[in-house]
Structure formats: C-alpha cells, structure tokens
Amino acid sequence: MNRPSAPARRRFIAASFVDAVGNGIYVPLTMLFVHHLTGQSLTAIGTGLTVAGLGALAAMPAVGVLIDRHGGKRVYTGALALRAVAFALYPFATTYPAFLAVALAVAVAMWASAPGQQSLIGDMADGAERDRLLAWNRSLRNGGMGFGALAAAAMLALGSGGYLAAALALAGAFATAALLVVRIPLRATNTRRPVQADGGYRTVLADRRYRRLTFANFLIGFGYTAQAIAMPVFLTRDADLPDAMAGIVFAVNTALVAGLGVPVARLMARIRRGRGAALGTAVFALSFAAFAFLPALDGTTAVIAVLAVAVVYTAGELIHSAPAESLAVHSAPDHLRGRYLSTYQLSWSLCRTLAPMLLGLLLDAGTWQLWTALAAAVLIGGAILLHTDRSPARPATQREPVPATA
Template structure:
C-alpha cells in the first residue's frame, strides 16, 4: 500500500499543473493582442520579437537539460513558474522594445523549460504504471486548464480596456500560486539519483540510436498536433465554406474529449507495448487526414456533421498516440540523464512548432488535398519509426538507471 506522502505529493503536483495550465490558457490564445495592449508596440514588431524570443528559448533548451540533471526537475520547474510570475507582473511596464524583448524571452524560455522539467519531476515521483497514470493526468489537466483559461481570458477582454491589465495580474498571481504548490511537492533528494561518475553529456544522448529514432518520430508526428491550431481553421473556413465559428467548435470538442478521456484511454493503452500503441495512434491520425481531404465535397448540414465526426477521429488519434509516446520518451531516458534526454525530445516539439507555420502555409496554398496527404505521410513515417524503436527495455544497471521510489 502506498504511503500517504506519495499521494500528497501527487495531489500537489496535480494542483500546480492545473494552475499552470490555466495561466497558459489565458496567455497563449491572446498573445499578440495581450502584448500589444500592454506594451503599445506595433504588431509587426511584436511578431518579430516573439519569434526572436522563441528562437532564444530553442537555443536555451540544452542548458535546461543540464540544469535538470544537476538540480532535479522539481527545482527547474519551480524556477520556470517563478520566472513567468515575475515576467507577467513586469509586462505592463515593458513599454520600450528592449524591455519587451527581455520579458518575452523570459516567458518563452520558462514556458519551454516547463515540459521537460515536469516530465523529469514525474519520473522522480513515480515509476511504472503509476508514472504512466501521472503523465496521463498531467496531459488531461493541461488540456482542461487551457480551455478554462481561454474562457477566463475571453471574460477579461469583455471587461474593456482594463481587461489586459487584469489578465497580466491574473497571470502573475496564477504562476506565483503554482510556484508555491510546486515547492511543496516532496520528492527524493537529487543526490540519490546517481553517482557523479555516471553523468554524461549531450554526446551520450546523441549516440543513443533508439532515442534518436524516438525524437525523429516525434518531430514528424508533431505536425499532426500543430495542424489543429495552424491549418485546420484556415482549411475549414476557406476550403469547406463553413462559418468561422466552426474552427472554435472543433477546438472545443478536441479539448473536452482529451480532458475527459485522457486518463481512461491512457489506462487502456498501458496494456499494449508503448511503441505499438503510439504507432496505432498515428494510423488513426492518418485516417482522419484522409477524411479531411474529402470534406470540401460536402456542404450544409452534412458538412457540419462530417467535420465534427472527423474531429472526433482526429482526437482519437491524439488520445491513442499521446499517452504511450510520452511514457516511452520518459521511460527510455536514463534516470541520471533524464533532463538532457527530455530536453532533446522537447527540442523536436519546439523545432516542429517553429517550422510548422511556414510549411503548413505552403501546403495550404498548394491545394486542397496536398496538406492532408503530406500530414498523413509524416505521421505514418513517424509511426513506422516508433515500431522500429519498440523493443523491450534492457534490465537496469548501475550505469544506466537507479531504482525510482514512488515518492519521498
């Protein structure tokens, strides 16, 4: 039977995750409007600044991995939350362009550092099936919190000119609360993870052929996830002649299903090998993309019903793929180098998100079916790579991983 401290640690982690996700939900959908209202900078300058901030965050990820390995996922996660609390409190004062760039870079680095730090923290808190369940809860709560935060942001903006300032203060408060909650999580001391002689650098990560395959597969499959926010709204309103609100409805359906079904589906998928389960998700993704390609042939009520049905299939692909894929990435990383491994894995997401607007835009301009054919090919290749990397884990050795207790 599990000790009470382990249950308490997970509850505090879940609470911090929810508050963190609500904050992201307030900020992410309204970034351009939010920054423009607070700083007064032109939209073109803001877009350039946010791009530079994203590139800076991308360059910072290797350092994040080193910090996680040296100080533990918990401390890095606390630092990322605290940085965002301070940055959002300072946003209303960032009226000059250099000040805006500094705040935007701080926010970007902290946001991108949170994912590997969270995953590493979960790796320290739990092992095996308990780790998989906690990862599933983390994904579901992130989606639910993001949706709630987006609704909260809409309410703040409806309040008028003071809504953006209220949003900045709410963000600062939310991340401050999340920082405190994360600091209260009890985990094993970092020093017990491995002996100093067992540490290694990024050369060790890059030499791991299996993890390279997992990272390459994640990069390709990541385009399926970015398509929802970047390509689907344009496609639905331009190619299918549906009202603009349809894109928001599809997003709401996706968010609700992931928040509600993420944990049950993860529990179901835990019965299969992780690589095979994730590859099955890519096949469902490809099926939904094939269906999207035929939507322009429909109109009226039939088109609306078909879009919602295909959105459900797409979400099923996400649910089936996400749980085993994330578990595989965490499980395949040696405990003493988990920060570096997960930072490299996060780089594949970040690089995909950086390239996606340009590549998906070119595919949208190429024609109706080219986008979906390219996405289907990408995810199927990614799924094939996952299958090639799906082999039983070797037995832990002193040089690879130390046993991980549930909590301390």
C-alpha cells in the same frame, strides 16, 4: 515500486491544473495581449516572439544540464517563478528591448517547464504509477487550457483593462503553481543527483534508439500543430464553413482529451508503448484523409462530417499521446533524464517553430497536398516508433551512473 504520497499527488495535480489555466489565458491572446500592454506594432511583436522562440531553443540544452544537476522539481519551480515575474513586468515593457527581454524570459520558462515537469514525475514515481501521473497531467493540461481560454474571453469583455487583468492573473497563476510545486515532498533517494553525470549530451546523441524516438516525435508533432494553425484556415476558406466551426472543433477536442485522457491511458497501458503510439498515428492519418474530402460537402452534412472527423482526430491524439509520452520518459536513464527530456522537448519546439511556415506553404499549394503531407509525416513517424519498439533496450551500463572516484 516508488509511489508518491497522497499530499504529493494532490499538490502536483493542483499545480499542473493552475499551470495549464495560465497557458489557456496566454496562448489564445498572445499577439493582442502583448500589443495592448506594450504598444508595439504587430510586425515588431511577431518578429520579437520569433527571436524569443529561437533563444528558447538555444537554451534547452542548458535546461537539461540544470535538471540533471538540481532535479526536475527545482527547475520546474524556477520556470514557473520566472513566468510569474515576467508577466508581472509585461505592463512595464513599453520599450522594444524591454519587450524582447520579457518575451525571452517567457519563452525560455515555457519550454523549460515541460522537461522539468516530466522529470519531476520521474522522480515522484515509476512504472505504472508514473504512467498514471503522466495521464493525469495530460488531461489536466487540456482541461486547464479550456478553462483558461474561457477566463481570457471574460477578461476581454472588460475592454482595455482586461489585458492588465490578464497580466495580473497570469502572474498570480504561475506564482501559485510554483508555491504548490515547492511543497511537493520527495524522498531523499529521488532528490540526490550524481556529482558528474557520465557522458552528458554525448550519451544522448549516441543513443540511437532515443534519436529515432525524438525524430518520430518531430514528424508526428505536425499532426498536433495542424489543429491550431492549418485547420481554422482550411475549415473557413476551403470547406466554406462558418468561422465558429474552428472554435467548436477546438472545444470538442479539448473536452474529449480532458475527459477521456486517463481512461484511454489505462487501456493503452496494456499495449507495448511503441505499438500503441504507432496505432495513434494511423488514426491520425485516417482523420487527415477524411479532412481532404470535406470541401465536397455542404450545409448540415458538412457540419456533421466535420464534427465526426474531429472526433476521429481526437481519438488519434488520445491513442498516441499516452504511450508516446510514457515511452519518452521511461526511455530516459535516471541520471541523464534532464538531458534526454530536453532533447525530446527540442523536437516539439522545432516542430512548432517550423510549422507556421511549412503548413502555410501547404495551404497555398492546395487541399489534398496539405492533408497528404500530414498523413505521410505521421505515418512515417509511426513506422519509426514500431521499429523503435522492436529495438533492444539500452545496455545497463548506459542506464546507470558511473560511481564517482574518490
């Protein structure tokens, strides 16, 4: 079994945490951050960020090719370094073309980080050790996001200078993470790449089992995006709860995922990955059904009910995320891991691109329509995962690279 050395593990964990802290600073402040640094209007910023997101979507296939040719470590390092440079340049992006260029660099680097990081984990370890690293990464991602959000709040207390401080902090955080990743030692056998990967994206698209897995993730992804997009509006408008409840629910979710991510992942490792992920979607659907009944409650009862349902929602996330991510990484053949994981990342990216529009339409349609649609999406995704779990494994000829001829 391939096991990472203790220094490699420590440096990866440190880099993952610092990376997550940077995301925690940037994500909650995105619109305000860009507005104060560039002086652009909110409408122009929203349009520019959408264009940048679409550009990042178009770049994902190239990211997969780069990972397969140069390895996840180099691509992940490059993505972190690119974000460091981009955030350092944000205070100087006062013209609209400059803002678009910086926003595109941030978006491409942000979405390239996930497959690069997962591919690095695949190069560092395999089997149960790989699952443990994935579990640590998920927990650190949530803990770092929460810590970064607190840091962002402290920076905002500084007034207008806080946004410049945030830009410098982001540049420093991602530069530090890049330096940590550079120093992760890999065995020579894990850094060699075939001269020419057999099949390329044709092999990925022909892999029926992985196509199902990716489509299931696209559907289930709406359950994850609902927390940031639909839940705050629902809790304040439909359930008539204080604005602070959305932040409390987010804090509860972040704390539980950060604290219980590794233990739950160990428990889920005893179950077949597809079945475990499908079980998580059933718990997700149960929480969505409970959310639909919250507007009928009021006062203290409503607050207690929201917190209880938030715990159920988080349980669904914990149960689903560990086996689902492991299934995606383990199902990708080594010589095409970059292309496979970039395709899988596209399902997340496309979901996050469409979610604001689709969830907004469902919020306007009514309370039960939103939660019914979300429950149906995750349950269909869970059913696909169950079917994928029963599908035969890929033939060995697709998992191994074809030796290059002289």
